[in-house]
Every structure is written in structure tokens, then in C-alpha cells.
Amino acid sequence: MRDYGADSVSVTEVAVATNGDVVKARQMVRTLAQSSGLSLVHQTKLVTAASELGRNMLVHGGGGTVRASAVVEGPRKGVWVEFADHGPGIEDIGLALTDGWTSGNGMGLGLSGAQRLVDEFDLDTGSSGTTVRIVKWGR
Amino acid sequence: MTDRVPVLKIGDVLLVSIQTDLEDQMVLDLQEDLSNRIVATGARGVIIDISALEIVDSFVGRMLATNASISRVLGAETIVVGMRPAVAMTLVELGLSLDGVRTALNLERGLGLLRRLQASRSDRA
Numbered sequence: 001m002r003d004y005g006a007d008s009v010s011v012t013e014v015a016v017a018t019n020g021d022v023v024k025a026r027q028m029v030r031t032l033a034q035s036s037g038l039s040l041v042h043q044t045k046l047v048t049a050a051s052e053l054g055r056n057m058l059v060h061g062g063g064g065t066v067r068a069s070a071v072v073e074g075p076r077k078g079v080w081v082e083f084a085d086h087g088p089g090i091e092d093i094g095l096a097l098t099d100g101w102t103s104g105n106g107m108g109l110g111l112s113g114a115q116r117l118v119d120e121f122d123l124d125t126g127s128s129g130t131t132v133r134i135v136k137w138g139r
Numbered sequence: 140m141t142d143r144v145p146v147l148k149i150g151d152v153l154l155v156s157i158q159t160d161l162e163d164q165m166v167l168d169l170q171e172d173l174s175n176r177i178v179a180t181g182a183r184g185v186i187i188d189i190s191a192l193e194i195v196d197s198f199v200g201r202m203l204a205t206n207a208s209i210s211r212v213l214g215a216e217t218i219v220v221g222m223r224p225a226v227a228m229t230l231v232e233l234g235l236s237l238d239g240v241r242t243a244l245n246l247e248r249g250l251g252l253l254r255r256l257q258a259s260r261s262d263r264a
Contacts, residue, residue, distance in 0.1 A: 019162045019164055020162055022162075022163070023160050023161075023162050026160070026194070027160070030193070040225045041224075041225045041228055041229070043225075044193065044194055044223075044225035044226060044228070044229045045225075045229050045232065047194050048194045048195070048196050048229045051194060051196040051198075052196055052197060055198060110197060112234070113197060113232075113233035113234050113235075114233075116233065116234070117229065117232055117233060
């Protein structure tokens with residue numbers, strides 16, 4: 001996946017340490033999705049994915065930072081969001097991306113569900129933390 | 140302290156209209172408040188209006204399913220009403236089918252469905 005974060009000139013960010021911060025991150029992503037002209041369905045999918053990933057980051061990674069930016073590629077506009085934590089990392093990525101598998105008290109749809117809701121999904125995990133980057137394009 | 144979602148009583152129906160972007164703690168509080176109110180009021184039906192919700196993620200979806208199960212155990216049927224089309228499309232793609240949760244298009248239809256369910260239940264009783 002292209003490094004949209006480095007390419008972008010206007011990245012906004014929210015530090016996530018509480019459930020309330022997840023709501024703030026969600027609102028930041030919604031505002032960007034609206035200003036980028038994403039359709040209502042695309043906005044809803046992106047914000048839902050951001051909610052899942054933001055909560056994952058808080059529950060499993062002990063919190064972290066959500067960064068987001070509008071991105072442009074040729075004629076299309078989209079929104080890029082990055083979720084970075086310094087948690088213990090994900091042991092088995094394949095398993096974590098499986099529907100129905102959960103290490104917590106969710107439904108096991110966080111990662112796999114979020115992946116389905118966006119156009120690009122990139123997961124980088126290790127013992128020093130996990131970073132998930134997503135992009136949702138408008139049509 | 141976080142805000143709480145109000146639970147209103149109309150006859151033997153409890154009405155919950157979610158009007159704000161839900162924080163996880165509010166979701167958990169609502170679950171507890173609703174269970175307590177069902178027992179305290181002897182309500183036979185619960186309507187949860189989510190027409191103002193811009194997203195329903197897996198956490199809120201699970202709350203809706205769990206609430207329906209708890210209510211049923213306590214003798215009340217739950218109907219979720221007012222889901223936005225974009226939310227429905229997203230939920231299904233996310234992989235949440237909301238099994239066991241009765242839904243209706245709007246509050247009026249939800250109330251109608253509750254009446255029919257209660258009528259068929261009293262026929263059998």
C-alpha cells in the first residue's frame with residue numbers, strides 16, 4: 001500500500017486512551033469522509049471500520065494514535081486512516097483476521113469485518129506494536 | 140460521569156431512543172438500566188429506536204442482540220426500529236446478522252409488531 005500518510009500535507013490526529021477518544025477519532029474520520037465527498041454508504045462503512053479498529057487498538061494495544069488524512073489519486077478522492085499502538089502485537093495474524101475469532105469479549109469481527117468495509121487494508125505487527133492503515137475511496 | 144440513554148415507559152412498553160453517538164460505557168449502562176426497568180415496570184415490550192445512529196459497529200450490534208436475549212428471559216420482546224439503509228448495508232458486510240433481534244422499519248410498525256406478538260402470546264396462554 002502506498003504511504004499515504006507521508007504523502008499527505010494535512011494529517012489530523014487523535015490520541016486514543018479511553019472509550020471517549022474512540023468516539024472523537026470516529027468523528028474526525030466522519031468529518032474527513034464528508035469533506036472528501038464520500039457517499040453516505042461509503043462514509044458509514046469507513047466510520048464503522050474506524051470504530052472497530054479504534055476499539056481494537058484500545059482493548060488489545062492499550063491505546064495509541066489515530067491519524068487521518070484526505071488522499072487523492074488521479075481523479076479519485078478518498079480517506080486514509082492509520083491506527084498505531086505500542087501494544088504486544090498480534091501473535092497470529094491469520095487467526096486474528098478470521099471471522100468469529102476473538103481474544104476479547106467482542107464478536108470476533110473487528111479486524112476481519114473492518115477489512116471488508118474498506119478498499120485498502122494494511123496490517124503491520126510486531127512485539128513493539130501494531131499499525132493498521134486503511135483507505136476508503138469515493139466513486 | 141458519562142451520559143445515560145433515557146428509558147421511557149409508555150403503558151407496558153419501554154421506549155429507548157438513542158440520540159447520541161454512543162460511547163462503549165453508555166452501551167453497557169443502557170443494558171443494565173433496561174434490564175432493571177423491565178423488572179421494575181413489568182414491561183412486556185421494548186422498542187429501541189436507532190434512527191439517529193450514524194453507525195452500528197460490532198459492539199453496539201452485540202448490545203442489541205444481548206438486550207433482546209435478556210429482555211426475552213425477563214418476559215419482554217425487543218424490537219429494534221429505524222435502522223438507516225447505510226447502517227443496514229454496513230452491518231451485513233461487517234458480518235453481523237443480528238440473529239434473534241426483531242426489527243421494524245419505524246416506531247409505528249414496531250409498536251404494531253409488539254401488539255401482534257402480545258396478542259398471539261395471550262391466545263396461547
